[in-house]
Amino acid sequence: MKKERTLVLIKPDGVQRSLIGEIIKRYERSGLKLAGMKMVVSTAEHIEKHYTVDPEWRRITGEKTIKSYKDKGLQPPSEDPLVITDILLGNLKKYMASGPVIAMVWQGVHAVKIVRKITGGTEPLTSDVGTIRGDFVLDSYQLSDADGRAVRNLIHASGSVDEAEKEISLWFKPEEIINYRLVQEQILYDVNLDGILE
Ligand code: GDP
Ligand code: MG
Numbered sequence: 473m474k475k476e477r478t479l480v481l482i483k484p485d486g487v488q489r490s491l492i493g494e495i496i497k498r499y500e501r502s503g504l505k506l507a508g509m510k511m512v513v514s515t516a517e518h519i520e521k522h523y524t525v526d527p528e529w530r531r532i533t534g535e536k537t538i539k540s541y542k543d544k545g546l547q548p549p550s551e552d553p554l555v556i557t558d559i560l561l562g563n564l565k566k567y568m569a570s571g572p573v574i575a576m577v578w579q580g581v582h583a584v585k586i587v588r589k590i591t592g593g594t595e596p597l598t599s600d601v602g603t604i605r606g607d608f609v610l611d612s613y614q615l616s617d618a619d620g621r622a623v624r625n626l627i628h629a630s631g632s633v634d635e636a637e638k639e640i641s642l643w644f645k646p647e648e649i650i651n652y653r654l655v656q657e658q659i660l661y662d663v664n665l666d667g668i669l670e
Pocket of ligand 2: 629630631
């Protein structure tokens with residue numbers, strides 16, 4: 473459990489807005505351990521692989537997006553979830569390959585859920601105050617759809633342990649992930665906390 477890993481990408485807008493340090497700080501101070509990090513310029517092909525590591529992602533995201541249009545009383549551009557996701561994916565490829573991204577692997581107990589909590593909900597308009605997306609960005613689906621682009625939400629974070637494993641192997645070679653001990657792990661995880669008092 474203490475070795476759970478998750479993938480975080482600081483998307484091109486996060487790099488351009490000089491938020492790399494601020495974003496890393498938020499994950500780092502939680503107690504999670506940075507196990508790998510690099511700056512890369514991605515390709516459309518790689519981004520398509522990234523979003524489709526879960527074979528159900530196209531259907532689920534398409535259905536979710538159609539529902540969110542209808543909940544707002546809007547007509548979706550298509551009733552076919554796969555057509556909707558094709559549009560999303562086209563926009564995501566342009567967005568994610570537009571400049572350098574920072575790819576990171578964070579490790580620790582409940583890494584996937586802790587990172588999602590710190591990151592905040594997908595749409596910045598409704599993500600909670602105190603989360604990275606809630607604090608640093610003001611985009612919405614309404615604006616990004618009207619402009620025919622992906623919503624700019626600074627970060628990608630894996631949605632489940634299974635998704636994390638697949639995404640990490642897509643972005644990192646095994647030797648790029650470092651196994652090491654962090655001294656603070658003793659206070660985070662040690663059962664007896666002995667060796668502190670003199
Ligand atoms: P995440 O894991 O929080 O990034 O969210 P998802 O995996 O559900 O979606 C991935 C990406 O698809 C998001 O970052 C958005 O760019 C896009 N997306 C997801 N849902 C919607 C939606 O309802 N409307 C629009 N316009 N884009 C969406
Ligand atoms: Mg996701």
